[in-house]
Amino acid sequence: MTQRLNYAQQSPELFKKFMEFSMALKSSVIDEKLQALVEIRASQINGCGFCLDMHVKQAKIHGETELRLYHVAIWRESNLFIPRERAALAWTEALTKLPEGGIPDEIYERVRGQLSEKEISDLTFVVMAINAWNRVNVGFKTVPGTADKAYGLDKAGLN
Structure with a gap:
């Protein structure tokens, strides 16, 4: 795969602002492990190889087990995720796919049963x-693994 263009170079101010926004999320009430699961699941749904590669490596660096990483795609059938994580993954899928008619009340109630309003907001x-x-x-067909050194992802040991 060949990258179509380098959006960070083409739109440096927008890239910088969006990076600042993304970095601010690291200090949200949603812990890094749960953020990683959410980022992995959304990236799987959207078919984003670059983001999936990045967030799997980040999760591994932060202590996530390989088996749980393999199971993100099958989280409904897996017994490796606690109710809080299941609710967050359901919320992620609903917001990523945006079903016709909006997010079902059942999904929102499941999330509300596991996360505070602040956590739901930050998760969103x-x-x-x-x-x-x-x-x-x-x-822009960003090639997976091309930012490993820049983001310290080579430390994941998954190359």
Whole structure:
């Protein structure tokens, strides 16, 4: 695969602002492990190889187990995820796919049963960000692994 264009070079101010937004999410009430699961699942749904590669490596660096990483795609059938993570993954899928007629009340109630309003709000911003990153990287065919050194992802040991 060949990258179509380098959006960071073409739109440096917008890239910088969006990076600042994304970095601000690291201090949200949603912990890094849950953020990684959400970013992985949205990237799987959107077919974003660059983001999937990046977030799997980040999750591994932050101590996520390989088996859980393999199971993100089948989280409904897996017994490796706690109810809080399941609710977050359901919310991620609903917001990523945006079903006709909106988000079903059942999904929102499941999330409300596991996360505070602040957590739901912060989680929604995490989902918004990863979906935006997925769209820019899919659109411009960003090659997976090309930012490993810049982001310290070579430390994941998954090359």
